[in-house]
Amino acid sequence: MNTELLLQLVVNGLIVGTLYGVVAMCFVLIYKSTKVVNFAQGEFLLIGAWTCWWLLVKFELPFWFGFPLTLAFMVVFGIALQVIVLRPMIGEPIISVIMVTIGLSMFFQALMGLLFGHETKSYPQVFDTASVDVLGMQVQSAYILSMVVSILIMIAFYYFFKYSKTGLAMRATAFDQQVAQSLGISVKSVFAAAWAISAVVSALAGIVIGMVNGVSSALSFFGIKVFPVVILGGLDSIVGSVVGGLIIGVLENVAEFVDSQWLHIGNLYVIAPFYALVIILMIKPYGLFGTKDIERI
Amino acid sequence: MSLGSSMRPCGDFRTSYASDMTIFATPVTRYLALALIGLLLLVPLFGSPYMLNLLIQIGYYGIAALGLNLVVGFTGQISLGHSAFFGFGAFASAWLNNSLGVPVFFAIPLAGIMAMLVGILVGIPAGRIKGLYLAIATLASQFIIEDFFARANWFTGGSSGAMAEYITVFGFTFDTDQSYFYVVLFYVVLMFTFTSNLIRSRDGRALVAVRDHYLSAEIMGINLTWYRVMSFGLSALYAGIGGALFGHYLGFVSVEGFTIILSIQFLAMIIIGGLGSIYGTILGTTFMVLLPEVMEWGVHLFSGAMPELIQSLAYIKEMSIGLAIILFLIFEPEGLAHRWKRIKAYWKLYPFSY
Numbered sequence: 001m002n003t004e005l006l007l008q009l010v011v012n013g014l015i016v017g018t019l020y021g022v023v024a025m026c027f028v029l030i031y032k033s034t035k036v037v038n039f040a041q042g043e044f045l046l047i048g049a050w051t052c053w054w055l056l057v058k059f060e061l062p063f064w065f066g067f068p069l070t071l072a073f074m075v076v077f078g079i080a081l082q083v084i085v086l087r088p089m090i091g092e093p094i095i096s097v098i099m100v101t102i103g104l105s106m107f108f109q110a111l112m113g114l115l116f117g118h119e120t121k122s123y124p125q126v127f128d129t130a131s132v133d134v135l136g137m138q139v140q141s142a143y144i145l146s147m148v149v150s151i152l153i154m155i156a157f158y159y160f161f162k163y164s165k166t167g168l169a170m171r172a173t174a175f176d177q178q179v180a181q182s183l184g185i186s187v188k189s190v191f192a193a194a195w196a197i198s199a200v201v202s203a204l205a206g207i208v209i210g211m212v213n214g215v216s217s218a219l220s221f222f223g224i225k226v227f228p229v230v231i232l233g234g235l236d237s238i239v240g241s242v243v244g245g246l247i248i249g250v251l252e253n254v255a256e257f258v259d260s261q262w263l264h265i266g267n268l269y270v271i272a273p274f275y276a277l278v279i280i281l282m283i284k285p286y287g288l289f290g291t292k293d294i295e296r297i
Numbered sequence: 298m299s300l301g302s303s304m305r306p307c308g309d310f311r312t313s314y315a316s317d318m319t320i321f322a323t324p325v326t327r328y329l330a331l332a333l334i335g336l337l338l339l340v341p342l343f344g345s346p347y348m349l350n351l352l353i354q355i356g357y358y359g360i361a362a363l364g365l366n367l368v369v370g371f372t373g374q375i376s377l378g379h380s381a382f383f384g385f386g387a388f389a390s391a392w393l394n395n396s397l398g399v400p401v402f403f404a405i406p407l408a409g410i411m412a413m414l415v416g417i418l419v420g421i422p423a424g425r426i427k428g429l430y431l432a433i434a435t436l437a438s439q440f441i442i443e444d445f446f447a448r449a450n451w452f453t454g455g456s457s458g459a460m461a462e463y464i465t466v467f468g469f470t471f472d473t474d475q476s477y478f479y480v481v482l483f484y485v486v487l488m489f490t491f492t493s494n495l496i497r498s499r500d501g502r503a504l505v506a507v508r509d510h511y512l513s514a515e516i517m518g519i520n521l522t523w524y525r526v527m528s529f530g531l532s533a534l535y536a537g538i539g540g541a542l543f544g545h546y547l548g549f550v551s552v553e554g555f556t557i558i559l560s561i562q563f564l565a566m567i568i569i570g571g572l573g574s575i576y577g578t579i580l581g582t583t584f585m586v587l588l589p590e591v592m593e594w595g596v597h598l599f600s601g602a603m604p605e606l607i608q609s610l611a612y613i614k615e616m617s618i619g620l621a622i623i624l625f626l627i628f629e630p631e632g633l634a635h636r637w638k639r640i641k642a643y644w645k646l647y648p649f650s651y
Contacts, residue, residue, distance in 0.1 A: 037429055088627045094428055095375050099568055100626045102561055107619030114612040224440075224557075227433050235429075271444045274437040278422065281434045285426050 002261065009253040015143045017249020018150035022205045023222050024229040024241035025157060026198040032174040032236045033194040036086060036097055040105040041202060042223020047108060048074055048203020049210035049219055050116050056124055070207070071200050078199030079192045086195070087188075109220050120216035146208045153201055154242060161238070166193060174236075228273035232280055234290020243288060248273050318497045320490075337482055341475035349474040351586060356481035357542040359582040360488050362566040363575070364535025367492065369564070370572035371501070372528035373508030374423055375432040378439030379536055379563045381419075384446060384555030386412040386537030387544035388453045391461040396451075401464045401545055405484075409538040415442070416533020423529055424522035427511075439557055446552045458551040461544040481542055488535060492575055504528055508573075558615070565622045571632025580633040588621060589614040 023041060030038045051073055055066035085104060089097050161167040172180040173190045181187050206219055229248045233240025255272035259265055286292050311317045321327035341349060365379045390408035393399040399407065419438045423431055446453050453459055464471040464480060471477045495501045506514035507524050515521050544550045562585055570581020592614050596606050606613070629636055 037432075085623060085627070092626075092630060094432075095369060095572070096568075096626050096630055098375065098429070098432055099564060100623055102564070103619045103622030103626070105619070106558070106561060107616050107623065110612045110615035110619060114609045114616065224436075227436060231430075231433060265448065267444060267447070271441060274440045277437040278434060278441070281422055281426055281430060281437075285430050 006254075006257050009257050010250055011139060012143075013250035013253035014246060015139075015147050015249070016253075017246035018147050018154075018242075019205055019209060019245070020222070020225060020229050020249050021242040021245025022150045022153050023202060024226050024233065024245050025154070025238055026202045026205075027226050027230055028233075028236060028238055028241045029170075030194055030198045031230075032238075033170050034082075034086070034191045036089070037094075037101065038198070038223075039098065039101040040108060040223065041198075041226055042220035043105050043108040043112075044074070044078075044199050044202035045206030045209065045222050046112050046215075046217065046219045047077065047206075048199070049206035049215045050112055051203070052207045053121060053123060053210065053215050054116075057121075067207070070203060074199040074203040075196045078196035081199070082192045082195035087191075105220070105223065109217060113217060116215075118217060120214040120218075122214040123211045140212070142212045146212055149204070149208050153204065157201075157238065166190075170194060225273060228277040228280075230287075231277050231285075232287055234287030236291055237287070237289035240287055240289030248276070251276060320493045320497070334482075334486060338479075341478050346474055349478050351590065353474065353478055353481050353546060354586050355579070355582050356478075356485045357539045357546065358563075358566065358586060359539075359579050360484060360542070361536040361539030362563050362570070362582050363488060363492055363578045364532035364539070365563045366567040366570075366572065366575070366578045367495075367504070367535065368528045368532035370567055370574070371496065371508060372504045372525065373511075374427065374525055374528060375429075376435045376529065376532065377432055377557070377560055377564070378419065378435040378442065379532070380555045380557070380559035381439045381442035382412045382416055382533040382536035383540040383543070383559065383563075384550075385415050385442065385533075386540030387461070387550045387555075388446065388459055388540075389537065390541035391459040391544050391550050392452050394462055395460065401462055402466050405464075405538060405541040405545070408541040409534045412537025412540065413530045413534040416536075417526055417530040419533070420526040420529025423525040427525075436557075439560055443555065443557075446555065453550070453552055456552060458549055459544075461548055461550055463548070464545060477546055481546075484538060484542060488538065489575060489579075496575070500524075500527075505573075561622075562618060565618060567632075569621065569625050569632055571634030574632065574634035577632050577634030577637075580637065584621075584633065585618070588617055592617045 023045065026044070027038055027041045030036055030041075048070060052066060052070040055061050055069055056063065059066070061069070081104070085100060086097075089100055161171055169180070169185045170190050170193065172183065172185055173187055177187055180190075205222075206215075209219060209222070225248070229244040230241055231244075232247060233242070233244030252269050252272050256269040259268040280287065321330060337352075340352065344352070361379065361383050364382075365376060368374050368376050386408045389411040390401070390404045393404040393407055393411075394401050419435065419442075422434045426434060447456065449455075464477075469476075471480050496505070503514070503519045503524050506517065506519055507521060507528075511521055566581040566585045567578055568581070569584050570579070571577030593610060596610050596613060600607050625632070
């Protein structure tokens with residue numbers, strides 16, 4: 001039993017978990033307000049990270065200029081996607097909506113591959129990297145940065161939905177579209193706003209991960225990893241996505257630890273969250289914080 | 298739903314249940330279908346190897362897609378893990394033949410049954426959850442089975458893959474495209490006839506009832522759990538047979554071939570063809586098999602002007618599939634089967650379209 005390794009892995013899990021939490025929050029935001037399951041969430045990370053990389057490396061823009069430019073692009077991109085592709089899908093059966101986002105995911109993943117190739121590319125040095133001593137463990141400062149950014153995003157989400165007018169409108173729409181509409185909320189613009197915010201925040205997460213690990217098509221796997229997280233936390237719960245993200249992040253690292261120490265099956269890091277997903281669906285399909293769907297006849 | 302609903306002459310009303318439930322609405326459609334099969338029987342005599350290869354691909358993918366249509370189009374359950382069953386069938390058939398010495402002729406249907414057992418196992422959550430949650434559960438099963446392929450050396454050969462022998466019956470080996478075409482055609486006709494008959498049986502109607510309104514279906518005495526799980530089992534049976542045919546055609550089954558991308562392609566086949574349409578499945582499969590070929594042809598056409606396009610051919614193919622899914626869902630959500638009906642209706646009513 002290697003306690004130090006276990007502790008190190010748990011800390012890694014918490015760091016990755018906050019990132020999962022952020023991506024899951026974006027996913028839940030779209031699901032909650034527009035009832036669309038976004039299989040293209042990972043591609044938002046990918047597109048954001050590549051756009052920023054392209055601006056910084058090819059155009060050699062300074063970071064303080066290229067970064068906001070990327071976010072502005074993602075706002076436009078998110079709104080365009082909602083208006084052009086998702087709006088005609090309103091009222092279609094669930095399989096069509098799922099398939100259209102899967103189609104988007106496939107299209108953009110291939111497009112990014114076409115434009116930027118399949119090799120991992122690293123960002124220019126923006127911040128100094130050094131190892132920081134946390135509780136007697138060496139942690140990369142980039143990881144600390146990513147964790148801080150994630151927590152800041154979470155706090156911003158909280159205040160946005162609690163106090164801002166747009167946030168309240170979005171919560172009202174998520175609660176009941178017809179009532180929200182009758183109170184003068186433009187459901188159309190709420191839908192567009194949900195996609196825009198989700199795209200921007202995902203891109204932010206993508207850039208942070210890109211700075212730590214480099215940009216590659218592996219980023220889009222976050223979009224798949226988000227499913228165990230949201231199922232664990234509950235599909236329509238923002239709090240649940242944060243908690244679920246942390247749990248899944250720790251779970252996969254602990255699974256890795258158990259595997260390397262005793263089981264020696266291999267690849268448990270990738271596959272353990274999916275086993276967890278199936279088990280959760282069997283015993284508690286609505287997750288920890290999700291609202292239970294009650295059907296009336 | 299039936300093959301030629303708009304080919305029926307005016308005033309030909311059905312007077313008995315038997316006439317309402319026939320596979321072919323009129324003798325003309327029956328003869329046309331038989332003529333099509335007869336024509337296909339002649340293809341190996343004069344078709345080019347390239348054309349035969351494409352037809353065989355349409356055959357085995359079509360069988361698997363038909364299974365997916367049974368679970369998605371007819372029963373209304375979403376499955377995102379179909380390629381896992383397809384791969385399981387391919388490995389199972391190769392394993393039965395290599396390790397247990399079962400002749401390939403029997404190994405193909407047995408592989409189908411083994412895949413069916415896996416499908417029932419995966420379908421068990423379908424007894425409890427539905428819609429979106431089920432879609433996510435099948436997505437998880439796709440990754441778990443994919444991981445199993447990479448891990449189970451005794452079954453799949455691990456990273457080196459498995460060899461699959463040719464079919465041999467009474468000393469005759471189906472080792473050419475020409476002869477293998479007949480094997481695939483036999484299975485295609487068998488599975489499509491079976492499906493057409495299944496849909497008009499009691500069980501088939503129960504499946505459709507589960508799709509249309511599961512509560513009403515349950516009130517009418519249909520065992521929801523049984524039919525949901527069975528539809529998964531059946532779809533896996535089709536996928537297993539399709540996969541086994543795929544394996545014995547290529548002669549080699551690799552672990553990397555059965556990813557989520559293939560599952561998406563199967564879904565694209567039935568959505569482009571038309572959910573809940575048997576002949577639409579073939580139309581959709583044909584579309585999805587030909588689309589990458591057309592893309593390749595187009596890229597070679599433009600490669601003179603832009604030579605770097607050749608390297609990115611794989612990406613262009615993938616993009617075209619994604620784009621086809623999106624465009625079909627926006628502009629023709631009912632698929633090619635519906636479009637075909639509209640075209641026929643247009644010519645039938647021409648020039649007075651009302």
